[in-house]
Amino acid sequence: MEVLKELRKSLLLALWFVVLTFPIMVIRVNTITDTIEWRWERAILMAVGSFVGSFLWKFLLARQEARKSRQTAKGSSEASDDGASAQKSLTERLLARLGWTRDTLREKKVAIPALAILGAIVIVFPFVTSIYQSNIMISALIYVILALGLNVVLGLGNMLHLGFAAFYAIGAYTYGLLNHYFGVGFWIALPLGAAASAIAGILLAIPVLRLRGDYLAIVTLAFGEIIRLLLVNLSGITMGPSGVKSISRPGLFGLDLSYTQAITYTYFICLALVIFTVFIVHRLENSRIGRQLVAMGEDDIAARAMGVNTSRAKLTAFALGAVWAGIAGVLFAAKTTFINPDSFKVWDSVLILCMVVLGGMASIPGVIAGALILILLPEYLRVFSDYRLLIFGAVLVIMMVFRPGGMIPKRRKAYKLRPEELQGSAAVPVGGGEGDAP
Amino acid sequence: MDFEFFVNLLFSGLTRGSIYALLALGYTMVYGIVKLINFAHGEVYMIGAFTTLIMVSVLTILNLPILAIAVIAALVAIVWSAGYGYTLDKIAYKPLREAPRLSALISAIGMSLFLQNYVRLAQTSDFLPFPRFLPTVRFLDNYDGLSSSQFIIFTTTTVVMVILTIFIKFTRVGKSMRAAAQDRMMATLTGVNVNKTISVTFLIGSVTAAIGGILISAHVGQINFYIGFLAGIKAFVAAVLGGIGSIPGAVLGSFVLGLTESFGAGYISSDYEDVFAFIILVLILIFRPSGILGKPAAQKV
Amino acid sequence: MILKATQLSMDFGGLRAVDRVDIEIHEGEIVALIGPNGAGKTTFFNCVTGVYPPTEGQIHINPPGGTEVSITGLKPNRIAERGLARTFQNIRLFPNMTVLENVMVGRDCRLKAGILGAILRDRRTREEEEQVIHDSHEILKKIGIEQHVNEQAKNLPYGAQRRLEIARAIATEPFLLLLDEPAAGMNPQETRQLDDLILRLRDVEKLTIFLIEHDMSLVMRLSERIYVMDYGELIAHGSPAEVKSNPLVIKAYLGEDVSA
Structure with a gap:
């Protein structure tokens, strides 16, 4: 009986979706020849798709409900143990198949060979693959830096920033314009781009200090658009929509590099900067600054009442986030040697947001995975590339509904106390953080 | 000459304001109850316009008079848009009612991105010519400043606003909406079905958005899948400007924004037309976050 | 005195939530602020701790061994730095941070990194961090929730969450602790334990305690002096015995006309 009822519900749902999407999915108007195309097969696809989809949706919802009720029903004493198991991430479950836990990854005999293999692959990569592949990987690495930057604002500070592409643009244009007008080289432009972007970040943060979640989102979005429109319209300086051309690639002690060498060189610069970013972001996260940001993100009023200067924390978050966007921007300009305002639209900001959300807010390995997946998957699975943005949109909704923590959720650092600590002597924190070393 | 230019700008500002108002209502009502910026609201407006275009093309085969075609197509579009509004709430927002607001906001952005690309892939990414089916108003024939379509947009908006105000003030559902906006918990306790009320809010918001989408498309004469996003953001700015949660505020804010854009583009520079809206937004949020008509709300501690 | 509010008023729109209130707290006291719901007690706390800037009036502090200064209109974090710490009526912990981290945030305003x-x-930062971890753990032990040290705050049982709020407040190294309904939602046994904790904070930690509470038995047991508010105004003030027999207080709690 129950099954029949569910079936009927799903059938009705499928019917609803067929009818709802009928005009847009089935009918296609050609306004030039004034003909109408009926695409009935799509109605059938939609019916089957939503029928199956409804079951999947119900299954996932039920699973989530079960998880929630398990968490609330549980006694307080076992809260921590079960709480952790209920939130097991995909990676943890995969590791468990192999009989490992997350901590196994951190054991030296596992971690060192794993890192060595990974390092070897990454170093050999540009030499064994084509320039085309290297270029894709450079893009992916640039996005890793961007996503890690946004993660400071969104993951730690819990502030939805929809204008992140503007800082990326500021970095890119800093290098592009300095190079175009004054012939400034990459290595000098790199810190300048980061600084310009950080200053812009602070300038944006000052007026929005008092704003909360949703207003902040809309103002950052507006800021992003203002910057883009300025880039388009100040054509005397920025060369408007046509953009800045023939920007120099990174120089290496004045050597003449061939195209292939230049790409390989850029690849290694990106790689180094990714490692640098991970290192710094990881240290910030596990410091007083990181704690301030997380506290502010969780409860602004309580953080203030406890003496945290949340205004300064907010400025810090925006500036620190912007620094990485600026660096990524300079890299982008150096990689493509051509920039125009079209690369820095709202949806580019949303793409970065998508990486952080998919991977796991505040989780460094998560964010890296998110960025790599969202850039590499559409590149290698060409079938997807048309549906890229559609899928990204769906990913945002589905992640929020079913897995707000992302693929690799953030685990709070557990401080272990030495036995003598219990008698009150010197305290030393022992490991245990999220993805400890870069 | 100068005066004529001024009048032209005035009317074009009022036209924009009318469209923003139709959209801003949806934002303000939804925000009032669920405290969420429905980023996908602009996409409902876009879907309304697309559905109308498709229906007009289909109905043309039947050789009906143009007015009948327009009315039927518009009605179908309005009903379907309402369906989209209702469904997107059920999928993207309802499961997140108790979740942190950030989650719902991200989900809203995802929905917006999804719907845009759904229409892009199912239809086209090119601009399509939109039939200018709004009838000519005879008594305006001798007057150049105000076009028929502008007149119709302005009148329709006024009528919709009046109906909506009456609906919210005097009907049972309207009262439930106001109660839920004030205090969701309390409304539930006094017997208001909050979930149903939220659905109704999405339906009404989608209807007015679709009306706006149809009118402006018939006025401008072309559409594509991207028209909803910017219009949506600006309408949200209008709602914030007027005082979010307040319906008269949304209308007032919309006209202020429409006129500012129109005069700004006319007298300063049309290159920065879109910037004006954003600058107004930033200024209002800094100096008067509660908007023109909104009441300053103290944060509960 | 260590805290003095003079003619403190707070308006919301046209509504006067706190109306010309004068309160003085002396070192080492336990003072209670009571009154019916909506009397303006929490608003008064919010004014003192800087959440709302008061519409009128002055707030002065005179920390033990310090000099008298005005803190009127200062930001909450500045006030916390000056030695006033508080808890919240509807618990406001950092839910996803661990218990230890919550306390470490409390210590934030004493740090330099x-x-x-x-x-x-660098060496200094590392030492500072180690010190914070050590101190925070010590505070957890004092408050009696050290067994939860690495759990997320949101997973704690209710009573422990209330205690954690106190631990976090103490971490700011205050001289005056403002507790907003610390016993709300607790069972009689937990309330007894809270009694001990509050007394210990005063006697061992040498803190002055100013608390809002609806549990009259706790108020009568602990406080040396009581202030009573109703409709934003201070209607009575005195020892527990005096307040208990004050006709104005009885009227405020029971209503003008009992039969109505």
């Missing part, structure tokens, strides 16, 4: 320190992890 900056961005550069965080990145370089």
Whole structure:
């Protein structure tokens, strides 16, 4: 009986979706020849798709409900143990198949060979693959830096920033314009781009200090658009929509590099900067600054009442986030040697947001995975590339509904106390953080 | 000459304001109850316009008079848009009612991105010519400043606003909406079905958005899948400007924004037309976050 | 005195939530602020701790061994730095942070490490961090919730969450602790334990305690002096015995006309 009822519900749902999407999915108007195309097969696809989809949706919802009720029903004493198991991430479950836990990854005999293999692959990569592949990987690495930057604002500070592409643009244009007008080289432009972007970040943060979640989102979005429109319209300086051309690639002690060498060189610069970013972001996260940001993100009023200067924390978050966007921007300009305002639209900001959300807010390995997946998957699975943005949109909704923590959720650092600590002597924190070393 | 230019700008500002108002209502009502910026609201407006275009093309085969075609197509579009509004709430927002607001906001952005690309892939990414089916108003024939379509947009908006105000003030559902906006918990306790009320809010918001989408498309004469996003953001700015949660505020804010854009583009520079809206937004949020008509709300501690 | 509010008023729109209230707290006291719901007690706390800037009036502090200064209109974090710490009526912990981290945030305003320190992890920063972890753990032990040290705050049982709020407040090293309904939602046994804790904070930690509470038995047991508010105004003030027999207080609690 129950099954029949569910079936009927799903059938009705499928019917609803067929009818709802009928005009847009089935009918296609050609306004030039004034003909109408009926695409009935799509109605059938939609019916089957939503029928199956409804079951999947119900299954996932039920699973989530079960998880929630398990968490609330549980006694307080076992809260921590079960709480952790209920939130097991995909990676943890995969590791468990192999009989490992997350901590196994951190054991030296596992971690060192794993890192060595990974390092070897990454170093050999540009030499064994084509320039085309290297270029894709450079893009992916640039996005890793961007996503890690946004993660400071969104993951730690819990502030939805929809204008992140503007800082990326500021970095890119800093290098592009300095190079175009004054012939400034990459290595000098790199810190300048980061600084310009950080200053812009602070300038944006000052007026929005008092704003909360949703207003902040809309103002950052507006800021992003203002910057883009300025880039388009100040054509005397920025060369408007046509953009800045023939920007120099990174120089290496004045050597003449061939195209292939230049790409390989850029690849290694990106790689180094990714490692640098991970290192710094990881240290910030596990410091007083990181704690301030997380506290502010969780409860602004309580953080203030406890003496945290949340205004300064907010400025810090925006500036620190912007620094990485600026660096990524300079890299982008150096990689493509051509920039125009079209690369820095709202949806580019949303793409970065998508990486952080998919991977796991505040989780460094998560964010890296998110960025790599969202850039590499559409590149290698060409079938997807048309549906890229559609899928990204769906990913945002589905992640929020079913897995707000992302693929690799953030685990709070557990401080272990030495036995003598219990008698009150010197305290030393022992490991245990999220993805400890870069 | 100068005066004529001024009048032209005035009317074009009022036209924009009318469209923003139709959209801003949806934002303000939804925000009032669920405290969420429905980023996908602009996409409902876009879907309304697309559905109308498709229906007009289909109905043309039947050789009906143009007015009948327009009315039927518009009605179908309005009903379907309402369906989209209702469904997107059920999928993207309802499961997140108790979740942190950030989650719902991200989900809203995802929905917006999804719907845009759904229409892009199912239809086209090119601009399509939109039939200018709004009838000519005879008594305006001798007057150049105000076009028929502008007149119709302005009148329709006024009528919709009046109906909506009456609906919210005097009907049972309207009262439930106001109660839920004030205090969701309390409304539930006094017997208001909050979930149903939220659905109704999405339906009404989608209807007015679709009306706006149809009118402006018939006025401008072309559409594509991207028209909803910017219009949506600006309408949200209008709602914030007027005082979010307040319906008269949304209308007032919309006209202020429409006129500012129109005069700004006319007298300063049309290159920065879109910037004006954003600058107004930033200024209002800094100096008067509660908007023109909104009441300053103290944060509960 | 260590805290003095003079003619303190707070308006919301046209509504006067706090109306010319005068309150004085002396070192080492336990003072209670009572009154019916909506009397303006929490608003008064919010004014004192800087959440709302008061519409009128002055707030002065005179920390033990310090000099008298005005804190009127200062930001909450500045006030916390000056030694006033508080808890919230409807618990406001950092739900996803661990218990230890919650307390470490409380200590934040006494720390010096900056961005550069965080990145370089120089000796001073490392020592500071170690000290914070040590101190925070000590505080957890004092408050009696050290067994939860690495759990997320949101997973704690209710009573422990209330205690954690107190622990976090103490971490700011205050001289005056403002507790907003610390016993709300607790069972009689938990309330008894809270009694002991509050007394210990005063006697061992040498803190002055100012609390809002609806549990009259707790108020009568602990406080040396009581202030009573109704409709934003201070209607009575005195020892527990005096307040208990004050006709104005009885009227405020029971209503003008009992039969109505």
